[in-house]
Amino acid sequence: MADARPFHWEYRPEPAAPEAFRIEGGAPLRGTVAVSGAKNAALKLLAAAVLTGERCRFENVPEIEDVRVMVQVLTDLGVVVDHPAPGVYEVAAGDVDWLFIPLEAAAKMRASFILLGPLLTRFGRVIISNPGGDRIGRRPVNLHVDAMRALGAEIDYRNGYYYAQAPGRLRGGEITFPQVTVMGTENAMLAACLAEGRTVIHPAAQEPEIDDLMAFLVKMGAEVARTAPDTIEVHGQRRLRGANHRVVPDRIETGTFLVAAAVTGGKLTLENAACEHVGALLDLFARVGLPVRCEGTRMEVDATGLRPGDLRGLDIETAPYPGLATDLQPPVCVLLTQATGDSHVHEAIFEDRIEWLGELRKLGATVDIADAHNAVIRGPARLHGAEASIGDLRAGASLILAALAAEGTSLIHGAHHVHRGYENIDRKFQQLGATITRSADPA
Ligand code: EPZ
Numbered sequence: 012m013a014d015a016r017p018f019h020w021e022y023r024p025e026p027a028a029p030e031a032f033r034i035e036g037g038a039p040l041r042g043t044v045a046v047s048g049a050k051n052a053a054l055k056l057l058a059a060a061v062l063t064g065e066r067c068r069f070e071n072v073p074e075i076e077d078v079r080v081m082v083q084v085l086t087d088l089g090v091v092v093d094h095p096a097p098g099v100y101e102v103a104a105g106d107v108d109w110l111f112i113p114l115e116a117a118a119k120m121r122a123s124f125i126l127l128g129p130l131l132t133r134f135g136r137v138i139i140s141n142p143g144g145d146r147i148g149r150r151p152v153n154l155h156v157d158a159m160r161a162l163g164a165e166i167d168y169r170n171g172y173y174y175a176q177a178p179g180r181l182r183g184g185e186i187t188f189p190q191v192t193v194m195g196t197e198n199a200m201l202a203a204c205l206a207e208g209r210t211v212i213h214p215a216a217q218e219p220e221i222d223d224l225m226a227f228l229v230k231m232g233a234e235v236a237r238t239a240p241d242t243i244e245v246h247g248q249r250r251l252r253g254a255n256h257r258v259v260p261d262r263i264e265t266g267t268f269l270v271a272a273a274v275t276g277g278k279l280t281l282e283n284a285a286c287e288h289v290g291a292l293l294d295l296f297a298r299v300g301l302p303v304r305c306e307g308t309r310m311e312v313d314a315t316g317l318r319p320g321d322l323r324g325l326d327i328e329t330a331p332y333p334g335l336a337t338d339l340q341p342p343v344c345v346l347l348t349q350a351t352g353d354s355h356v357h358e359a360i361f362e363d364r365i366e367w368l369g370e371l372r373k374l375g376a377t378v379d380i381a382d383a384h385n386a387v388i389r390g391p392a393r394l395h396g397a398e399a400s401i402g403d404l405r406a407g408a409s410l411i412l413a414a415l416a417a418e419g420t421s422l423i424h425g426a427h428h429v430h431r432g433y434e435n436i437d438r439k440f441q442q443l444g445a446t447i448t449r450s451a452d453p454a
Contacts, residue, residue, distance in 0.1 A: 028451050030426040032437065035446035036396060036417035039315065040277035042443045046265050046284045047073040047434040048098065048258030052220035054122040055197050056227055056256060057081050060102035061090065061129040062204055063231060065253030068101045071283075072258055073434040076427070077120050084116045084123050088130075103253075110137045114171060117142040120431075124152055125194055127175065128202035131164055136176040141168075150361075154192045158199040161186045162206050183208030183247055191216050191331040196243065197224060203245035204233040215243040218332040219288040223259040230254035262288040263338045264433060265310070267408050270342040271440070272312045273301050273322070274349050274416035279443065281310040291335040295343065298325050299350055320391045324352030329359050337361060341409035344368060347388045348376040349416065354388045367406035370399040374413045374421065393418070401425030404432045411436070415445055424452055 048071035058081070060067040072078060074097060082092050082100065089108030093101040110130055116123045117140035130137040142152060156166050156173065162181040167174045183206045186199045196216040201224075203210035215221070217240055225243070228235050231254045234246035265284045269292065272279040286293070286305035296303050296312075299322045304311040324347055329337040337360040347354040348371070358364045365386050368378045374397045377389040396419025401407035407429040414421035426449050429436055437449045 029424070029454075030449050031452040031454070032411060032414070032421075032423040032426050032429075033448050033450065034396075034411065034414035034421045034423065036394070036415050036419060036421060038275065038415075038444050038446065040271055040275045040279060040415070040440070040443040040445060043280040043282060044268055044439050044443060045282045046260045046268070047071070049073070049220055049223070049261040049263075050075055050077055050432045051122075051193075051218070052223045053078055053258045054081050055125050055220065055224045056258060057085065057100065057102060058125045058129050059201055059224060059227060059231075061085070061104040061107075061126065062133055062201065063251040063253055064103070064105040066101055066103040067231075067253045068099070068255040070099050070255075070257045072098050072100050073261065074098065075434050076431040077122065080116065080120045081122065084112060084126065087113075087116075104133075107134065110134055112137070112139040114140040116140070121150060122194070124155060125197060125201070127155060127159065127173070128198035128200075131159060131175050131177055132181050132202040132205040135178075135180070139173050139175065141171050141173065154188055154190075154195040155198045158186045158188070158195055158212075159202060162199075162202055162210065181206035181247075183210040183245070186210060186212045188212075188214055191241075193218050193221065196221060200225070200228070200235060200243055200245060203247060204228055204235060204251065205249070206245075206247040208247055210245040210247070212243040212245070214241040216331060217241060219259060219262065219285070227254060227256040230256060260285040260288070260308070263336065263405070265289055266292050266336075266339045267342050267412065267433070269296065269303060269310065269312050270346045271412050271415060271443075273314045273317075273346055274412055276314050276317055277443070278313040278315050279311070283308055284310045286310060290333060292339055292343070295325070295327065295335065299323055299346065319349070319393075320351045322346070322350035322391070324350040324354040324388070324390055326355040326357075328357040331360070337364060338405050340364065341367060341405045342412055344371065344388060345409050345412045345416070348390050348392045348394065348413070350390045352390065354390070356386045356388060358384050364403075367402055367409070370402070370406065370410055371413055373397040373399045374410075374417050376413070396420040398422045398424070401428045404428050408433055408436065411440070411447070415440065415447070422453075424454055426452075
């Protein structure tokens with residue numbers, strides 16, 4: 012499929028100086044936007060390439076900061092990574108010089124921990140830093156460590172680092188998680204692919220990015236499949252081969268642009284989208300009173316006829332897939348500020364992914380934060396320009412949505428958070444008629 016990427020590709024590494032978005036809100040967004048490849052698939056696919064010494068080629072990789080960090084971590088290990096064209100990365104992990112993931116990498120990006128499984132199962136040992144990641148909760152990795160131990164790994168924790176080794180080879184086994192964990196499932200699956208024997212992972216997370224990763228592993232020669240919606244079974248192989256793969260569309264970016272149309276009273280067509288991965292969000296849009304048209308990889312939403320208050324408020328609760336994704340809670344909260352009534356928000360996955368609503372309040376939203384997991388949004392509220400600060404990736408993109416919907420000018424500090432996970436988001440919004448610029452933070 013030709014890349015319908017209407018933007019000039021130009022990856023700009025993060026500037027040293029902090030940057031802010033300056034946004035003039037109030038204009039309805041109109042036009043067509045191409046959804047990029049999924050960050051939370053691409054990062055794991057790049058890590059999975061370490062399972063073989065042969066070359067792997069990935070297309071539709073989003074040009075975002077987190078991908079740049081993952082590439083840096085891989086090249087620091089001694090893995091060869093080529094970047095022959097926009098969105099195209101080739102990885103050849105013939106051998107590695109170092110089996111060490113430093114604190115700096117982990118502090119920049121929690122997803123670096125996904126290298127635990129592949130490095131341990133391929134090379135038999137790894138020293139990896141306890142990760143940092145977004146400011147949305149404690150986010151421990153105990154379930155990942157337990158999963159590796161269930162496969163026979165010996166792991167000690169000293170001075171902020173996990174010292175992991177697999178005497179001989181990892182052995183297949185039963186991995187039973189006490190709760191659903193996305194990257195825990197992925198680390199277990201990756202490690203099991205080269206472990207000796209059969210591994211059963213239950214409950215296995217069901218996010219579409221996991222099935223995208225599984226599809227790539229099967230192309231590599233892995234024997235891995237879902238034997239039930241929440242169960243993954245793996246029969247380990249001695250070696251895997253190189254393979255090519257196109258990254259699945261980003262369902263969180265998809266939801267972000269659907270909400271952008273709704274809250275600006277605009278009309279958008281999304282290309283390269285995956286309707287089948289945003290079912291919970293489409294149900295929510297229908298209940299709020301703004302149906303979305305889906306045809307294959309195109310989605311259309313038209314909010315031009317909406318009047319303030321036409322949208323109906325409703326209660327939401329985040330849940331593991333196929334429930335409403337926690338990463339969609341922030342954009343959906345912006346939508347609910349424009350809906351009539353009291354909407355109760357229950358953030359069930361992370362312990363402080365509600366606090367960002369305090370920043371949304373600065374733009375005029377009426378929000379009562381009850382505790383770390385619950386809030387009430389009262390709408391419809393007229394949003395106005397304001398200064399606000401971004402604490403994490405998804406909240407950042409949602410503050411942009413609120414500023415686009417607001418009357419007046421907003422200054423949103425912390426642009427780098429957003430560029431970790433959204434490719435060219437300011438350019439994409441500009442092409443849809445938004446007045447948004449990113450520049451050195453005057454603060
Ligand atoms: C993945 O994080 C995503 N990140 C997150 O997206 C996403 O919000 C999350 O899944 C939930 O869908 C990537 O894929 C890189 P979890 P992950 O393990 O795997 C607790 C974004 O913005 N837990 O499913 O780290 C954890 O604290 C990011 O792209 C443990 O207690 O999430 C949380 O409360 C934000 N111990 C719950 O489980 C563990 O060892 C679910 O976390 C692991 C997790």
